[in-house]
Amino acid sequence: MAIAESQLAGKAGPLTRTQIAQILFILAVFTAIIKPMLPNIFVRIPVDLILPYDIWLQTVFDFIKDDLGLLTLTRGISSVLEWLLDITANLLYGKRRWPNIGPVPWIAVAAVAAVIGYWLKGWKMALLAGGTFVWVALIGQWKLAMQTMSVIAVAAPMAFFIGLLLGICAWKYKRFERIIMPVLSILQTLPFFTYLLPAVIFFKVGPTAGCIATIVYAIPPMVLMTSLGLKKVSAEVIEAGHMSGSTRWQMLRYVYLPAARTEILVGVNQVIMLCLAMVVLTAFIGMPGLGAKLLSLMNSLKLGRSFEIGITIVLIAVMLDRLSKAWVVKQPEHFERGTSWFARHKILILGIIVFVASIILAQFVQVADHITRKQDLSMGKDIDNVIRTVLANDIVTGVTDWLRWFLITWILIPFRDALLWLPTGSVILGIAAFGYFVGGRKSAFIVVLFFGAIAMTGWWDRSMITLYAVISSVILATLIGIPLGIAAARNPKWSEPILLICDTAQTFPSFIYLIPAIMLFSVNDVAVVFAILIFATVPLMRYTIEGIRAVPSELLEAADMAGATRNQKLINVQLPLALPTMAVGFNQAIMFAFFMVIIAAFIGTQDLGQELQKTLAGNNLGKNFVLGMCVALMALTFDHIIMRWSNERRKALGVG
Amino acid sequence: MSDINPVISCKNVWKLFGGNAEKYLASIQEGQSFEQIRQAGYIAAVRNVSLDIARGEMLVIMGLSGSGKSTLVRCLSRLIDITGGEVNVDGQNIMDLSEKELIDLRRKKMGMVFQSFGLLPHRTVLENVAFPLEMRGQDRHDRRERAMEVIKLVGLEGREEYFPRELSGGQQQRVGIARSLAIEPDIWFLDEPFSALDPLIRREMQDEFLRLQEMLGKTIVFITHDFDEALRLADRIAIMKDGAVEQCDTPDKIVLSPATEYVAKFTEDIEKSRVIHAGVLTKPINGYKLEGSSIASDSTILQLSRQLISDERDVLPVANKDGVLIGGMNRQEALNILLGDS
Numbered sequence: 001m002a003i004a005e006s007q008l009a010g011k012a013g014p015l016t017r018t019q020i021a022q023i024l025f026i027l028a029v030f031t032a033i034i035k036p037m038l039p040n041i042f043v044r045i046p047v048d049l050i051l052p053y054d055i056w057l058q059t060v061f062d063f064i065k066d067d068l069g070l071l072t073l074t075r076g077i078s079s080v081l082e083w084l085l086d087i088t089a090n091l092l093y094g095k096r097r098w099p100n101i102g103p104v105p106w107i108a109v110a111a112v113a114a115v116i117g118y119w120l121k122g123w124k125m126a127l128l129a130g131g132t133f134v135w136v137a138l139i140g141q142w143k144l145a146m147q148t149m150s151v152i153a154v155a156a157p158m159a160f161f162i163g164l165l166l167g168i169c170a171w172k173y174k175r176f177e178r179i180i181m182p183v184l185s186i187l188q189t190l191p192f193f194t195y196l197l198p199a200v201i202f203f204k205v206g207p208t209a210g211c212i213a214t215i216v217y218a219i220p221p222m223v224l225m226t227s228l229g230l231k232k233v234s235a236e237v238i239e240a241g242h243m244s245g246s247t248r249w250q251m252l253r254y255v256y257l258p259a260a261r262t263e264i265l266v267g268v269n270q271v272i273m274l275c276l277a278m279v280v281l282t283a284f285i286g287m288p289g290l291g292a293k294l295l296s297l298m299n300s301l302k303l304g305r306s307f308e309i310g311i312t313i314v315l316i317a318v319m320l321d322r323l324s325k326a327w328v329v330k331q332p333e334h335f336e337r338g339t340s341w342f343a344r345h346k347i348l349i350l351g352i353i354v355f356v357a358s359i360i361l362a363q364f365v366q367v368a369d370h371i372t373r374k375q376d377l378s379m380g381k382d383i384d385n386v387i388r389t390v391l392a393n394d395i396v397t398g399v400t401d402w403l404r405w406f407l408i409t410w411i412l413i414p415f416r417d418a419l420l421w422l423p424t425g426s427v428i429l430g431i432a433a434f435g436y437f438v439g440g441r442k443s444a445f446i447v448v449l450f451f452g453a454i455a456m457t458g459w460w461d462r463s464m465i466t467l468y469a470v471i472s473s474v475i476l477a478t479l480i481g482i483p484l485g486i487a488a489a490r491n492p493k494w495s496e497p498i499l500l501i502c503d504t505a506q507t508f509p510s511f512i513y514l515i516p517a518i519m520l521f522s523v524n525d526v527a528v529v530f531a532i533l534i535f536a537t538v539p540l541m542r543y544t545i546e547g548i549r550a551v552p553s554e555l556l557e558a559a560d561m562a563g564a565t566r567n568q569k570l571i572n573v574q575l576p577l578a579l580p581t582m583a584v585g586f587n588q589a590i591m592f593a594f595f596m597v598i599i600a601a602f603i604g605t606q607d608l609g610q611e612l613q614k615t616l617a618g619n620n621l622g623k624n625f626v627l628g629m630c631v632a633l634m635a636l637t638f639d640h641i642i643m644r645w646s647n648e649r650r651k652a653l654g655v656g
Numbered sequence: 657m658s659d660i661n662p663v664i665s666c667k668n669v670w671k672l673f674g675g676n677a678e679k680y681l682a683s684i685q686e687g688q689s690f691e692q693i694r695q696a697g698y699i700a701a702v703r704n705v706s707l708d709i710a711r712g713e714m715l716v717i718m719g720l721s722g723s724g725k726s727t728l729v730r731c732l733s734r735l736i737d738i739t740g741g742e743v744n745v746d747g748q749n750i751m752d753l754s755e756k757e758l759i760d761l762r763r764k765k766m767g768m769v770f771q772s773f774g775l776l777p778h779r780t781v782l783e784n785v786a787f788p789l790e791m792r793g794q795d796r797h798d799r800r801e802r803a804m805e806v807i808k809l810v811g812l813e814g815r816e817e818y819f820p821r822e823l824s825g826g827q828q829q830r831v832g833i834a835r836s837l838a839i840e841p842d843i844w845f846l847d848e849p850f851s852a853l854d855p856l857i858r859r860e861m862q863d864e865f866l867r868l869q870e871m872l873g874k875t876i877v878f879i880t881h882d883f884d885e886a887l888r889l890a891d892r893i894a895i896m897k898d899g900a901v902e903q904c905d906t907p908d909k910i911v912l913s914p915a916t917e918y919v920a921k922f923t924e925d926i927e928k929s930r931v932i933h934a935g936v937l938t939k940p941i942n943g944y945k946l947e948g949s950s951i952a953s954d955s956t957i958l959q960l961s962r963q964l965i966s967d968e969r970d971v972l973p974v975a976n977k978d979g980v981l982i983g984g985m986n987r988q989e990a991l992n993i994l995l996g997d998s
Contacts (some may be wrong), residue, residue, distance in 0.1 A: 103807055234772070236774035239730070239776050240775070240776070240835070243735070243762055243767070243788075243836075244763075244787050244788035245759045245762040245764075245839075246759070246793055247759060253793075258776065258777075258779075259776065259778070261778060331821065332819060334817040334822070336817060337816070548968070604954060647900065
């Protein structure tokens with residue numbers, strides 16, 4: 001396929017695609033070498049040529065906000081949301097608002113969670129669900145966790161309904177789909193700070209803004225999964241619906257939506273996980289809860305308690321993920337005719353009984369109702385001491401100090417300086433060469449457009465610093481993740497548990513990854529790179545294992561019969577076939593890195609993230625958006641090139 | 657079968673896939689071949705098909721995959737809009753129906769069975785069978801009762817609370833059949849209903865199907881790619897190739913005198929004596945006097961083989977179902993068919 005296309009391209013012009021790409025690349029290198037002789041405009045866009053996007057955008061935003069009266073509308077929405085949030089807040093942690101009946105005792109929440117877990121997947125799930133809440137209560141973080149949960153309880157259903165509706169529209173109306181899909185991919189690459197500021201400006205500070213940002217952030221996968229699921233409904237099921245004389249509404253309600261159940265529930269799982277990830281990050285706009293506490297603890301380097309909160313967040317993430325995934329695979333069970341109502345609904349009845357029983361218990365036993373500061377089992381100080389002694393150990397400090405010194409002096413600083421030294425034009429030419437090589441003229445055009453736009457904003461240097469952090473950590477992650485992935489894939493005994501670990505690690509909110517990074521390297525560039533590194537290694541490993549395992553067994557048998565050694569088999573059969581899948585992992589690693597590098601702003605980076613965080617203090621929406629778009633455009637460039645390559649490769653191999 | 661007005665009648669039906677197919681169809685002459693149309697950038701799924709299907713008749717549409725048989729049956733039920741021609745159901749052109757009228761027609765008159773069953777995975781057997789009744793707004797009690805009746809009819813009693821995934825392929829197709837019969841349709845479309853089943857189950861389901869048909873006497877359009885199945889079930893067979901009907905006739909005639917080379921190729925390996933009935937070989941007696949016992953016109957040559965060999969008469973008298981003498985069959989001709997050297 002790739003060959004055929006390059007031949008086609010060759011017919012169109014005198015040069016093949018690869019040759020043009022090579023020429024572009026040589027030009028890029030050449031211009032970099034003769035930098036001193038280049039005109040200024042090629043090295044950096046001069047200040048007076050930079051377009052004041054931020055001011056234009058600010059004008060547009062102000063116009064929409066004040067003159068079109070959007071603010072009135074959004075404030076209206078936020079009062080509705082606030083009402084909902086007050087209800088969940090009252091129920092979960094006893095905020096003094098209507099309906100004034102909360103808080104529900106922790107033991108009741110834990111008991112109901114256990115029953116739900118049991119219903120979905122038996123005892124183990126009951127233990128996980130109930131146990132998580134017991135841990136949260138005993139460690140003394142109940143109120144924090146419930147502040148976080150109260151926002152999720154509102155945001156997740158809202159994101160679900162909006163996403164479902166948009167998904168149905170995207171599936172029903174081609175034109176709408178064509179408009180919304182690019183918007184969704186931009187939304188998915190925008191740094192979260194760009195969600196936060198508009199939320200603050202339009203929807204007040206605090207839970208409401210946090211909730212809005214969370215909803216917007218969680219919608220895209222729901223839209224994608226819904227329209228995907230609806231498209232996948234089998235033709236015969238649709239025809240059966242038509243032949244049964246269904247009207248359009250009946251088709252949607254009784255045929256399409258139930259038949260797309262699996263995809264829709266996968267969407268629900270993703271909505272919940274993204275809600276959790278975002279709600280933790282809303283700490284940056286003053287949302288109280290686990291995230292805010294973690295942020296302040298990490299700022300004051302209270303590692304022990306950070307560690308405990310980290311465990312809480314991880315447990316909640318794993319629980320929500322497992323429960324919602326169990327719901328995806330749960331199939332309805334049939335009851336024999338004549339089964340009584342009580343027998344059919346025994347789990348529901350059990351749930352009600354344990355709920356009522358625990359509430360009654362909580363009336364008499366104080367510990368079952370809430371756990372006071374003195375009763376909790378938090379050992380923050382002791383863990384703090386342990387961590388400090390371990391970290392103060394000569395071997396550990398020796399290793400980390402050396403690593404820090406080595407990485408900073410020999411890799412990070414030189415690489416960053418090189419990127420900053422390179423003329424803008426050379427970087428764009430280099431990127432264009434990649435684009436041309438992978439996707440021909442159209443891809444080259446797209447990537448030049450994206451990077452050109454970044455250059456025109458005047459934030460080029462900051463963007464390069466962001467890019468440097470992303471590239472260096474993803475390269476390190478590749479060096480670690482891919483060999484590990486290959487090793488794991490070759491041993492079936494290892495691949496299962498490692499895949500499970502990767503899956504679990506991917507559900508953690510990204511914030512968590514900063515905890516060990518800060519513990520080991522304190523606050524500097526290496527900590528940032530290290531945090532991105534572990535965060536990005538996970539998808540790399542996972543897709544490497546999955547790619548290698550997906551190689552059809554006949555091919556392996558054929559290679560065996562051809563007398564290939566293990567290494568020959570790996571290099572000639574498994575890796576070539578796994579590469580397209582591995583590229584998807586690589587892409588995800590880069591996307592994760594762009595996400596993480598922005599979060600790392602709060603430990604003092606000098607890139608776009610830092611600037612973005614600064615905008616949160618004011619109300620400069622224009623600048624915030626321009627910075628966000630710089631990040632999104634870089635991410636989209638990588639996304640476009642890598643996914644394009646992966647898809648072409650897949651087609652060429654005739655898989656998927 | 658004696659009804660003069662056909663239940664379904666299609667005239668010069670065309671279905672082309674491709675942009676602006678109607679305009680293209682108007683521009684071409686008759687007799688364009690499949691290849692010529694393809695070169696113009698269109699796929700001719702159904703090409704100038706005219707068929708009449710009488711009340712109570714079982715028409716089997718036979719063809720290899722890609723011959724357009726599935727598309728044709730979807731044109732008859734308007735799951736697909738046709739590009740040209742006319743499809744009349746009970747004298748009503750179904751292309752003229754509004755969405756509401758079409759839904760009404762399907763709710764009252766049509767049932768369809770699908771190759772991969774097309775069951776709704778989230779509904780129990782009972783709920784699947786009751787689905788068409790629910791769609792037309794029948795009340796809960798009524799539809800339950802009716803659904804139970806058909807479930808009994810297809811022999812799935814006791815499984816009504818199961819989900820499709822808990823059933824075997826054959827059982828799932830019984831659910832599909834039950835669902836298509838729930839509204840008591842006049843017209844029954846079956847799109848390769850047994851193709852996804854194992855050979856043994858397939859045979860069993862064919863018997864079951866014949867039993868149901870004898871009991872219900874519906875007008876049936878049955879699709880298959882299996883010639884044996886077609887011969888076994890059909891009143892008439894329409895053989896399709898590249899979207900066009902090559903021949904539409906009774907099984908005997910198709911085997912005895914294939915209209916085209918393509919049809920002949922199908923019939924080549926068929927044991928003709930198993931298909932051809934005595935009645936087909938019967939000729940008027942024209943005063944010639946026949947003696948002795950007569951044979952039944954609806955018995956196959958194979959069934960008569962013993963008698964054909966042992967009997968010494970040149971011409972055997974043939975009687976119809978009511979025992980009335982209708983003519984004579986040349987014994988040598990029948991023997992030739994039996995021995996395969998006709």
